[in-house]
Amino acid sequence: MDRPELPLPQLHAFTVLAEELHFGRAAARLGIAQPPLSQQIARLEAKVGHPLFVRGPGRVALSPAGRELLPSAQRALAGLADGLAAARAVGSGRAGRLRIGFSASLALTVLPGLLRTFRERFPAVELDIREMTTAPQLAALREDAVDIGLLREPPPAGEEGALGFRTVLTEPFVAVLPSDHPLAARRTVGVGALAEEPFVLLPRAVGPGLYDRITEVCGSVGFAPRIAQHAVEWQTVCALVGAGLGVSLAPASIRRIRLRGVAFRAIEPSTVRTRVAVAWRRDDPNPLVGQLLEVVGTE
Structure with missing residues (x-):
């Protein structure tokens, strides 16, 4: 009826x-x-x-x-x-739902402050926060599964396609060493001193830009890192280093991961840095995307 x-x-x-x-x-x-x-x-x-x-x-x-x-x-x-x-x-962008992907290491740097500021300005917005590495974030953005990505080493200029990127910060690399390693006695470690060491790194598939950046740093002093072990999360990388499976190069914020048996040392050249960026779809009609980009611009 x-x-x-x-x-x-x-x-x-x-x-x-x-x-x-x-x-x-x-x-x-x-x-x-x-x-x-x-x-x-x-x-x-x-x-x-x-x-x-x-x-x-x-x-x-x-x-x-x-x-x-x-x-x-x-x-x-x-x-x-x-x-x-x-x-x-x-x-008007004062309410709604915003899906944000983020690389786990950014929880140690930019993510908490960014989310706090956004929440203070837009308390009615529902935030859906999803931890994922860089490659899955890029795929999720292209498939409209997330609205914003916070990632390391975005694609180089000319390869962005439908995505936009804005640098949020840059930070230096550090050497990650077993605490009983001879190099751990130094305050600064030259990257070349790691040439004969086995490396523990993230797989290239989950973060190709960062993986390539690390291998580029090693290549700049004349060697290609010998990968002994892969791990998807930086905390696992550090744990494997502490267990004596190798050394690593990591963003400096990783030093906030406190693990017994692991030492972090500044590297030379000290000018080598890694880039953190916010990513979004250029044609996304969601006004909350623009609101978050404004917050990023004021942080």
């Missing part, structure tokens, strides 16, 4: 008249003349099939059918008002 359509103007006219119980006052409140108000009520009564008001000399009262309809009409109008307010908030 089809439900009768109840136009919102008729429900609005009905609720206002039910509150005023006076055609003149109700019409004035609605900003219309009394005849159009009477027509709206008559059309609604025709749809209901019963009178909604009892009309008498100098008085208007709700009929039993009118008393039954009034709570539902009020809820419908309130729901519409709430929906319109929510739609305006989302459309």
Whole structure:
């Protein structure tokens, strides 16, 4: 059985008249003349099939059918008002849902402050935070599975395609060594001193830009790192180094991972740095993307 359509103007006219119980006052409140108000009520009564008001000399009262309809009409109008307010908030970028992918190591640097600032400015926005390495982030952005990516070593200029990138920060590399390694006695380690050491690194598949940057640093002093072990997370890389499986080069923020048996040392050349960037789809219509980019620009 089809439900009768109840136009919102008729429900609005009905609720206002039910509150005023006076055609003149109700019409004035609605900003219309009394005849159009009477027509709206008559059309609604025709749809209901019963009178909604009892009309008498100098008085208007709700009929039993009118008393039954009034709570539902009020809820419908309130729901519409709430929906319109929510739609305006989302459309203006003051509310909604933002899906953010991030590389785990950024939880040690830029991520907490960025999320705190964004939350303070836009408390009504729901944040969906997803930990993932760089390559899965790029795929998720292209597939519209996340709205924002926070990653290391974005693709080089000319390979961005439909994605935009903005550098958030750069940071130096450090050597990650077993604490009993002879090089751990130094304050600074030349990258060339690691030439004969086995390396523990992230697989290239999960972070090709960072992997290539590390091998480029090694290549700049004349050697290609000999990979003894791969690990997807930096904490695991550090744990394997501490277990004596090799050494590594890592972003300096990794020093905040406190593990027994692991030493972090500055490297030479000290000018070598890794880049952290925010990524997004250039054609994304979600206004929250622009709001987060504004926050990034003020951090």
